[in-house]
Amino acid sequence: MKLVLLRHGESEWNRLNLFTGWTDVILSNKGIKEAADAGNMLKGKGYDFDICYTSFLKRAVDTLNVVLDTMDRAWLPVVKNWKLNERHYGALQGLNKAETAEKYGEEQVKIWRRSFDVRPPALEPDDPRNPQLQEQYRNVEKSELPLAESLKDTIARVIPYYENVIKKDMLEGKRVLLVAHGNSIRALVKYFENLSEDEIMGVNIPTGIPLVYEFDDDFNMTDHYYLGDQSIIETRMKKVAEQGKAK
């Protein structure tokens, strides 16, 4: 069995190097192209899908739509769920990562970006960005909605969703494409590869590159790889890691 994960293409806030989290920003022109490239890559390598999953955030939804259009698969069923959203970056949302590193130090920014269980500073409950106050989340149980999340918190919502919902489709033989975000994908990577809290700190997911996981019938992970030119992928991962460096 295969599961294909894809981080959305570059967003406008990735381009500006801003902490994004649950801020609902659009793709940049480069991001739209990355999505089309991913679609062409998947099609060219003979991939096909029966069902797709994505988050409530338009950079992921729009990426999926471009991929499906490119693959002539715009008709496929798509399930959207907030549990696949990016990690909630709390009060850091909207701040420039390099400027934040200048102000608080690169080490602190690395802790906020990549530590396992440290939460960034939380939004105030009366902040209009509180998801409890946003239309997008009006049907979600209020107590489930965060004001800031660590990777550990993100894992606590992503993995049960994978186990209880996505895995069922895979068990029925459906080929699944999941389009999500840097840190919701890191949650899955840690789980599938059984990485330690230290090991996951060094994992950075590039935008718009399909990441394939293969499993045996007992759901043991047997192989995983990115599709495409490995040296370009390495460079793009490094670029993501370096977004937290002071200018």
Ligand SMILES: O=C(O)[C@@H](CO)OP(=O)(O)O
């Ligand atoms: O800002 C964010 O929401 C994420 C993904 O773009 O960033 P980071 O790589 O710093 O976790």
